Amino acid sequence: MPELPEVEVTRMGIAPHIDGRIVSAIIMRRSGLRWPFPPDLAEILTGRTVRATGRRGKYLLIQFDHGTLIIHLGMSGHLRILPLATPAEKHDHFDLVTGDQVMRLTDPRRFGAVLWHPQADGPADAHVLLRGLGIEPLGAVSLAQTLFSQTRGRSAAIKQVLLAGDIVVGVGNIYASESLFRARIHPKTPAGRIALARYVTLASEIQSTLAAAIDQGGSTLRDFVGANGQSGYFQQSYFVYDRTGLPCRVCGQAVRQIKQGQRSTFYCVHCQT
Numbered sequence: 001m002p003e004l005p006e007v008e009v010t011r012m013g014i015a016p017h018i019d020g021r022i023v024s025a026i027i028m029r030r031s032g033l034r035w036p037f038p039p040d041l042a043e044i045l046t047g048r049t050v051r052a053t054g055r056r057g058k059y060l061l062i063q064f065d066h067g068t069l070i071i072h073l074g075m076s077g078h079l080r081i082l083p084l085a086t087p088a089e090k091h092d093h094f095d096l097v098t099g100d101q102v103m104r105l106t107d108p109r110r111f112g113a114v115l116w117h118p119q120a121d122g123p124a125d126a127h128v129l130l131r132g133l134g135i136e137p138l139g140a141v142s143l144a145q146t147l148f149s150q151t152r153g154r155s156a157a158i159k160q161v162l163l164a165g166d167i168v169v170g171v172g173n174i175y176a177s178e179s180l181f182r183a184r185i186h187p188k189t190p191a192g193r194i195a196l197a198r199y200v201t202l203a204s205e206i207q208s209t210l211a212a213a214i215d216q217g218g219s220t221l222r223d224f225v226g227a228n229g230q231s232g233y234f235q236q237s238y239f240v241y242d243r244t245g246l247p248c249r250v251c252g253q254a255v256r257q258i259k260q261g262q263r264s265t266f267y268c269v270h271c272q273t
């Protein structure tokens with residue numbers, strides 16, 4: 001599943017190709033994905049100029065003067081920039097055409113989304129899918145303080161609090177396990193019992209883990225262009241994620257796996273307390 005770094009790399013990959021360009025056509029090859037496509041989207045966007053390509057959590061926000069096109073990649077979606085004449089294949093569901101090129105959404109599992117938020121309804125942050133989101137972890141100077149103050153009195157495990165997305169967005173399953181390992185915090189620790197000093201460490205590790213993933217993904221940016229390019233999803237070298245039974249890279253003890261809220265958590269019982 002695309003996590004925040006993949007979505008940010010997607011944003012970096014498509015922005016130079018669509019920002020400032022005029023939409024010449026919208027092509028929808030089915031009526032929707034997770035939710036219906038806005039049926040009048042071609043009418044809404046044709047002739048309009050893309051002003052900027054932003055991101056909030058895992059939502060891509062393609063901004064126009066009169067509103068924002070919100071795209072979510074779901075479980076399996078990816079975007080590519082292709083020459084206009086490139087034939088569409090089976091899972092190519094949505095095209096945003098700008099002159100001689102097309103931004104194409106491919107999504108085999110169809111959990112993605114393409115939505116329209118008109119400017120008249122306020123900023124895109126007011127959209128029902130966005131307004132409950134926690135703070136952006138990257139570049140947030142207040143991340144540690146926010147984690148600390150918003151978890152007082154909460155008995156939920158820190159791993160699940162990170163995944164919930166209402167305090168901080170974009171810390172998905174991989175990055176929660178990895179940043180908790182790097183901060184040496186046991187994933188089952190009640191969030192309300194973690195002191196500010198430990199949240200300072202955790203916030204720093206969340207930010208550096210995500211930033212490292214984005215840096216690595218950035219080297220794949222050329223893959224966003226061209227008919228054969230795969231999307232910029234990438235495998236990293238993890239400390240604990242998906243390493244059950246393998247030796248911890250720090251202490252050598254076997255990495256353990258547990259279930260928390262139906263999701264697998266990976267950790268080292270020796271390094272994380």
Ligand SMILES: [Zn+2]
Nearest residue numbers: 248251268271
């Ligand atoms: Zn260890």
